[in-house]
Amino acid sequence: MSGxxxxxxxxxxxxxxxxxxxxxxRRWAMIGAYIALAVFVVFFLLPPFHMLVTSLKSSAEIAxxxxxxxxxxxxxxxxxxxxxxxxxxxxxxxxxxxxxLSVVAITMAISIPAAFALSRMRFWGSTMLATGVFLTYLVPxxxxxxxxxxxxxxxxxxxxxxxxxxxxxxxTVPFCxxxxxxxxxxxxxxxxxxxxxxxxxxxxxxWKIFIPVALPGILAATIFAFTVSWAQFLYPMAFLVxxxxxxxxxxxxxxxxxxxxxxxxxxxxxxxxxxxxxLLVYAFLMDYYIAGLTAGATKG
Amino acid sequence: MxxxxxxxxxxxxxxxxxxxxxTLQRLARRRSTLAFLMTLPLLAVIxxxxxxxxFYAIELSMLNKRMTRFVGLGNFEFLLxxxxxxxxxxxxxxxxxxxxxxxxxIGFILAHVLHALPAKxxxxxxxxxxxxxxIPPAISTLAWWWLFDPSYSAFNWLLTGIGADPVPWLxxxxxxxxxxxxxxxxxxxxxxxxxxxxxxxxVPDQLYxxxxxxxxxxxxxxRYVTLPMMRNIISITVLFSLIVTFANFxxxxxxxxxxxxxxxxxxxxxxxxxxxxxxxxxxxxxVSLFMFPLLAVFAIFILRGVxxxxxxxx
Numbered sequence: 001m002s003g004x005x006x007x008x009x010x011x012x013x014x015x016x017x018x019x020x021x022x023x024x025x026r027r028w029a030m031i032g033a034y035i036a037l038a039v040f041v042v043f044f045l046l047p048p049f050h051m052l053v054t055s056l057k058s059s060a061e062i063a064x065x066x067x068x069x070x071x072x073x074x075x076x077x078x079x080x081x082x083x084x085x086x087x088x089x090x091x092x093x094x095x096x097x098x099x100x101l102s103v104v105a106i107t108m109a110i111s112i113p114a115a116f117a118l119s120r121m122r123f124w125g126s127t128m129l130a131t132g133v134f135l136t137y138l139v140p141x142x143x144x145x146x147x148x149x150x151x152x153x154x155x156x157x158x159x160x161x162x163x164x165x166x167x168x169x170x171x172t173v174p175f176c177x178x179x180x181x182x183x184x185x186x187x188x189x190x191x192x193x194x195x196x197x198x199x200x201x202x203x204x205x206x207w208k209i210f211i212p213v214a215l216p217g218i219l220a221a222t223i224f225a226f227t228v229s230w231a232q233f234l235y236p237m238a239f240l241v242x243x244x245x246x247x248x249x250x251x252x253x254x255x256x257x258x259x260x261x262x263x264x265x266x267x268x269x270x271x272x273x274x275x276x277x278x279l280l281v282y283a284f285l286m287d288y289y290i291a292g293l294t295a296g297a298t299k300g
Numbered sequence: 301m302x303x304x305x306x307x308x309x310x311x312x313x314x315x316x317x318x319x320x321x322x323t324l325q326r327l328a329r330r331r332s333t334l335a336f337l338m339t340l341p342l343l344a345v346i347x348x349x350x351x352x353x354x355f356y357a358i359e360l361s362m363l364n365k366r367m368t369r370f371v372g373l374g375n376f377e378f379l380l381x382x383x384x385x386x387x388x389x390x391x392x393x394x395x396x397x398x399x400x401x402x403x404x405x406i407g408f409i410l411a412h413v414l415h416a417l418p419a420k421x422x423x424x425x426x427x428x429x430x431x432x433x434x435i436p437p438a439i440s441t442l443a444w445w446w447l448f449d450p451s452y453s454a455f456n457w458l459l460t461g462i463g464a465d466p467v468p469w470l471x472x473x474x475x476x477x478x479x480x481x482x483x484x485x486x487x488x489x490x491x492x493x494x495x496x497x498x499x500x501x502x503v504p505d506q507l508y509x510x511x512x513x514x515x516x517x518x519x520x521x522x523r524y525v526t527l528p529m530m531r532n533i534i535s536i537t538v539l540f541s542l543i544v545t546f547a548n549f550x551x552x553x554x555x556x557x558x559x560x561x562x563x564x565x566x567x568x569x570x571x572x573x574x575x576x577x578x579x580x581x582x583x584x585x586x587v588s589l590f591m592f593p594l595l596a597v598f599a600i601f602i603l604r605g606v607x608x609x610x611x612x613x614x
Contacts, residue, residue, distance in 0.1 A: 033413045037425050040410060044432050044486065047443035050454055054446060062452070069454040114342035121335035129339065131603065136346050138540075138599045139354075140547030142568035143592065146575045146585040147353040147360055170349045177342060202334060231436030233550045234568070238576050249438040253554070264446055271442045275435045282434045286427060289434075290494055 048275070055079055055269035062265050079269035088243045089270055092251030095161055096230060096274070099247060103168040103229040104222055111173050111221065115180035116206045120192065130181060137174035141234050144170075152239055161245045164236060168229050176221040183217030184210055220291045227278055248274040361586040375586040384562050385570070389590070391477065392566040396546040399484040404538055406485065407492020414493070415500045426497070433490035441554040444483045445470075448555070473563035476556050480564050483551050488544075492537060499533040500526070536605045539598045547591060567591045 054062060056075040067073065083089040117123075118130050148167060157163035187210060195205045211218065236250045243255060252270040256263045282289050364371050379385045410429060414422055432440065447454050448469035456466035470476045507525050516524065527534075549568035552558065558565035558573060565573070567587060575584015 029416070033416055036409065036413050037417075037429075040406070040489075041425070041428050044429055044490070047440060047447060047486070048431065048435065050447060051443040065452070069452065069457050110341040110345060113338035117335040117338040121331055121338075123332035123335045126335070126339075129343075132346065133342070134603065134606070135599055136350050138543055138595070138602065139350055140543060140568075140591075140595070142547040142549050142571065143588050143595070144350065144353045144357065146571060146581060146588055147356040148349070149576060150356070150360065150581060151349075151353060167349065169345050173342060173345050202331070227434075227436075231438060233436070233438035233553075234572075237553070238572065249436060252439075252442065264449075264452070267442055268446065271439045275439045278434050278436065279431070282430070283427075286430075290430075290498075 048272075051268045051272050054264060055272050057265060059263070059265050079265040080273070083266055083270050083273070088246075088251065088255055091244055092246050092248045092255075093273070095245070095251075096247040096249075099161060099164045099168070100226055100229040102165045103172060104225045106165065106169050107172040107176050107225040108218070108222060110169065111177040111180055112211070112218065113206070114173075115177045115184055116202075116210055118177070119181045119184040121202070130178075133174050133177050133181075136170075137178055141171060141232075145234055145238050148235075149238055158239060159241050159245055161240070161247075163239050164232070164247065167235050167239075168232060171232065172225040172228050176225055179221055179224075180214065180217055183214040187213050216288060216291065219285070220288045223281060223285060223289050226281065230278055357585045357589055360582050361589050363582045365580050365582060367582060371582075375583050376590075379583070379586055379590070384565075385587070387562065388565045388567060388570045388587075391564060392546060392591075394477070395481060395484070395548070395552075395566050396542055399481050399488065399545050400538060400541050402481070402485045403488040403492050403541060404534070406489040407496055407537075410489070410493040411496035411500055414497055426494075429493060430490045432486050433488070433494075437487050437550045438554060440487065441483055441551050444479075444486075445555055448479055470556050471560060473560055476560060476564045480552050480555055483555060484545060484548065487551070488541060492541070495533060495537045496530065499530045503529045532605050532609050536602055536609075539602045539605070543595055543598050543602075546594065 050070065053070060053072050056072045056077070058074065058076050058078060061067065061073060114133075118126055118133075152158055152163050152167070155163075157166065191209050191213070192205060195209055200208065231249065232247075233249045236247045240246050240250065243251065246254065248270075252267060252274065256267045256270065360367070361375055362370055362372055364374075414426055414429075417425065446452070450468070450471060453466070453469060455469070459466055468475055469479050503526060507529070508521060511521050511525050546566075547568055548566060549572070552564055552566055552569045553572065556564045558569050562570075567590060571584045571587035574587055575581050
């Protein structure tokens, strides 16, 4: 693949009708670029690769110190099988799915109307509120988890999965509202006017014009909410203690480490399966994924 | 309630419009009421679960351990006097600053290299380079933990393979600090890369052409075209990442849990240990609040950068 790219680079070069040294310089620059890329790809993909290798080994092979840890000699799916059939891994997976789906739905239900109101219907304090939303997005969860611990306890939701559904929106709603204000703001005002002339009310305007037109933005925000909820670690760590309430991020560690025995094969298999949903979403919707991320700082 | 509003709002334009101004006024009033109602859930989330807990945190931080007595700034004083906490401050700053500089540099280099590639291959490389940032850090840190394992470390296997000594990755303070920073850099660099790549693509080609005609070298193009054009996005990204890195929790918690001898604790993990694990809620709240002044300053600068950017685009 890299060979093909280099030749296309060289084929483009003669168009300049420059001396050969420049062409050669360009070519060396390209080779340097590919070497740098290869080094970083290896660095970036090494941990996931090692995760995969370990998850495919039998426990005996993992414990065997004489072999090469980077390759697997007799691949087996026993760890995956054990995780899916015994223990609480399926429960944790179900909890993660449950929490994530609820949070995504709640986030969208809150932030779409709010973004519509803030971008189109000026009212007293609306610009200040938009700024406030952005500032809330910058508040990290480590700043507030201790008072939230007290509040959750006071509400009787300690060690309750649904506390997560209550708390995660604080992490997703501000950013989703913020990028949606940007997307809605970029819709031309003529569309609203046309709709108003046709006798549409604000809800019809939102439903029939804004949501369809801003669908890429909504999809990007949805993916963001999904990623954040799936990856959240501090809140489940602080507020959930019993295994049947836990989500994947905390459940893997708490269930597979008993005292000093680390079941590394199972830990890696569990981690890999937990990483799969975001990776799949990313693989199929990469452009929306990236759009959602970059929009936060470039839009609005 | 919202439905009721809609129905009357729909009725208004259709109604025979006798005193026109008052109808318009009523419409405007109704419109802002409707808008307010639409933002009400947002206000509830922010007010109830962000603003209120923040003030509650301040209140908590001024109580004694049993939360029965007001102690003023006693908790903060106590913390500042403790050697462990002084090390937490120092380690948090070291962790955030080193990691952000490394992430920004790697991201900048990768963005440039990617930008120079032909469009076809670019996508594939970009896809692979973003993987660390897609895997939830709480999950990927498990892989790093296993790579740093004292007896089974696959890195040490490679090191002994080339004749070097095995490294006590998480067992010794210096190496443990290096380890948590390394994992953070691994996780965060793709974010910088993708932000810079987006910014690079938005620099108009004419500027480079003009620079080339003026005989600028590659380095001069970088210095006088690319950097000034990207200055704002670089500062926003760096400040944003400083906040996130400074307030990190997952990586340190899983990799070292603050050890060895509390040398790798940062604010988040230390607040967790003091507040949740040891049950001293007020002291934990004080530890968290120590982050606030610094975060507030970063946030103000980000806001300035973002609003300047909006003005440029408008």
